[in-house]
Amino acid sequence: MFRAAVLACLCASPALQASAQAPASTASAADPAFARCLSTLRQDAAGKGVGAASFDRFTAGLVPDRSVLALLDAQPEFTTPIWDYLAGLVDDERxxxxxxxxxxxxxxxxxIEARYGVDPATVVAVWGVESDYGRIFGKRPLLVSLATLSCEGRRQPFFRGEFITTLRLLQAGDIQAEGLTGSWAGAFGHTQFMPxxxxxxxxxxxxxxxxxxVGNxxxxLASTANYLKQSGxxxxxxxxxxxxxxxxxxxxLAGRTSRRPLSEWAARGVRRFDGSPLVANGVAADTRSxxxxxxxxxxxxxxxFRNYDAIYSYNAAESYALAIAFLAERLRGGNVPQAAWPTDDPGLSRALRRELQTLLLARGHDIGEVDGMIGTNTRRAIQAEQQRLGLQPADGRAGVRILEALRR
Incomplete structure (x- = not known):
């Protein structure tokens, strides 16, 4: 499932949101290619359980938001250093x-645990990473994003399926069209399910x-536990x-798909972080790992182990799965990772990012709201300060080094 919305830019412009409510005739006249695509989608949807009246009602006035196309290849799980990604997602606030x-x-x-067998800390960790416990659902009109991705860009067949499924959910009454927003890729709700x-x-x-x-x-949370259960x-x-x-x-030898008995890792000299043997505390020697x-x-x-794979299936990115696992571990009172990341410029928590933004504002940079989200304007301001201070590389990255330099 796509989850870039939590860290990527989530907001459609007011003009785009307003255009989503424009009359269908206006939308068709302004973008005939998109109108032709919607006509094709209408035919496809009819064969997949969406009535013509429902399709027309839910798509009236839709116009494309092409800003979503650039995000197809910009998911932060794959483009952000892991120590930055985790610093913002698994911080003391969360x-x-x-x-x-x-x-x-x-x-x-x-x-929920009694029914699905998933512990509370893991369920709440997914909730925290996906929507900051219901605070951030994504601000892009869901049907606009999915319709755009259904008609343009790569992976159109995938997004057409998601678009039509959304229409079925609306038709069934599970969700309401009014105010339905989500990520650029179509994930929505408390734990950001794809349709x-x-x-x-x-x-x-x-x-x-x-x-x-969305509202329940x-x-x-029960659906999240059910997802993990169904994933093994x-x-x-x-x-x-x-x-x-x-x-x-x-x-x-490393890698999620390179499975070996736990005893084989032990034979190769791998030990628990505290130095104790791998095969201990009820974990059998033949456990695939x-x-x-x-x-x-x-x-x-x-x-x-297998439960890591279940988390990974929620969003197929190693950094994402580790964020869930680390947050769950900390919610249980643990502390991971204990080893340091191999960098001399660690990432910043959301509190430290807000401090950095405050310092940039004080220096006259127009970065918008102090929200702990490192967007384009914040990165440009950081880059300008890095150049002014002679810090290399001047890459616009929000790390400890630029924060400490601005504090001084």
Whole structure:
């Protein structure tokens, strides 16, 4: 599932949002190619359970938002250094908020665990990473984004399926068209399901007759647990743990799909981070496992099991899966990673990013709101200050080095 919305630019311009409400005739006249595409989609949707009246009602006035096309190849899970990505997602604020949610929804989460076998910390970690516990759903009109991606750019067949599925969900009454927003790629709700995942996995946990993952926390969290269960989650087993690898370890053996019995990693000199044996605490020697070196042999190392794969399936990016696993571990009172990332310029938490933005504003840079989100204007301002201060590389990256320089 696409999850770039949490860290990428989420907001459609007011003009684009207004244009989504324009009369159909206006939209067709302004963009005949898009109108022809919608006509084709109307025919496809008719064969997949969407009535003509429903299609016309939900697509009236749609005009494309071509800004989403540039984001197809810009997902932060793949373009951001892992220490930056994790610093913003697994910070003290998100941990404190997550612990508060664990306490607030303890009874609900216990019932979800009893039904689906997924522990509360993991469910809440997904919630925290996906939408900051319901604070950030994404601001792009969902149908506009999906219609655009259905008609232009690569992966059109995939997005056409998601667009038509959204129309089916609207027609069934699970979700409401008014104010329906999400990520540029179509993920939406508390835990950012893609429409096809919503249709396949969502559950009506509170029994009100609707599967509502936008306005209903019980449905959203239970559906997340159901997703993980359907992806192979094994109750009572860990996602993995941090380890140490011996000097000279063959890094080519690492990788999520390079599965070996835990005993084989032990025979190669891999130990838990505290120095204790790998095969301990109820984990059997023949347990299939993989070794991860997400920043290479000089960075933190982890042995991971089947539950890590279930998390990974939510959004197929190693940095994303580690963010969920790390946040869940911290919500349980753990501390990962303990080893340092191989950089002399670590990433910044959201609190430190806001401090950096405040310092940039004080120096006259027009970066907009102080929100802890490092967008284009903030990066340009950082680059200008790096050049002024003689810091290399002047790449616009928000790290400890530029923050400390501006503090001085």
């Amino acid at each position: 941990v404190a908020d997550g612990r508060a949610r664990l306490a607030e929804h303890a009874e609900l989460l216990a019932r 096809s995942t919503y249709e396949r996995i969502a559950v009506d946990f509170d029994g009100d007759g609707r599967r509502d993952l 926390i019980p449905d959203a 989650w094994r109750s009572g087993q860990p996602w993995g743990f941090e380890v140490r690898v011996p000097q000279g370890f063959d890094a080519s 993989a070794l991860l070196l997400p920043a290479g042999p000089r960075g933190p190392a982890f042995v991971v």
